Amino acid sequence: MAFEDYEPIIGLEVHCELKTATKLFCGCPTTFGNEANTQVCPVCLGLPGTLPVMNGKAVEFAVKIGHALNCTIASYSKGMAQVSDPKAIEDAVDKVLAENPAVVADYKGGKQGVIGFLVGKVMQASQGKANPKMVNEMIKKKLDS
Numbered sequence: 001m002a003f004e005d006y007e008p009i010i011g012l013e014v015h016c017e018l019k020t021a022t023k024l025f026c027g028c029p030t031t032f033g034n035e036a037n038t039q040v041c042p043v044c045l046g047l048p049g050t051l052p053v054m055n056g057k058a059v060e061f062a063v064k065i066g067h068a069l070n071c072t073i074a075s076y077s078k079g080m081a082q083v084s085d086p087k088a089i090e091d092a093v094d095k096v097l098a099e100n101p102a103v104v105a106d107y108k109g110g111k112q113g114v115i116g117f118l119v120g121k122v123m124q125a126s127q128g129k130a131n132p133k134m135v136n137e138m139i140k141k142k143l144d145s
């Protein structure tokens with residue numbers, strides 16, 4: 001084939017970093033310049049049994065940039081019906097806390113990033129349907145009291 005027979009097709013993949021305090025799928029901080037391997041938890045290490053929890057602030061920023069770029073924003077995501085029944089969530093939280101005493105001890109010892117692991121476990125138990133914000137708040141309330 002001659003050079004003239006080729007048609008260049010150029011694609012761009014653009015990434016940006018959102019100014020969130022924590023990572024996209026766990027509660028680990030994103031502080032620049034910290035010591036290596038200090039801002040990680042079982043969730044962002046991808047350890048078996050962990051489940052990611054979406055960072056609400058990242059969703060907010062993504063929707064904002066979507067509006068700024070005149071994009072169409074989906075008003076819902078398929079399969080995202082949430083459980084917000086406090087009793088059902090509390091039962092799942094109590095079970096996860098009881099089953100993970102070492103992680104609870106890590107949290108109480110100052111490793112607050114491990115909350116992402118616990119939230120992930122509750123989300124897993126609810127098959128992803130628990131309201132993650134409620135789960136996070138309930139775990140914090142129980143562990144900080």
Ligand SMILES: [Zn+2]
Pocket residue numbers: 023026027028039040041042043044045113116
């Ligand atoms: Zn993490």
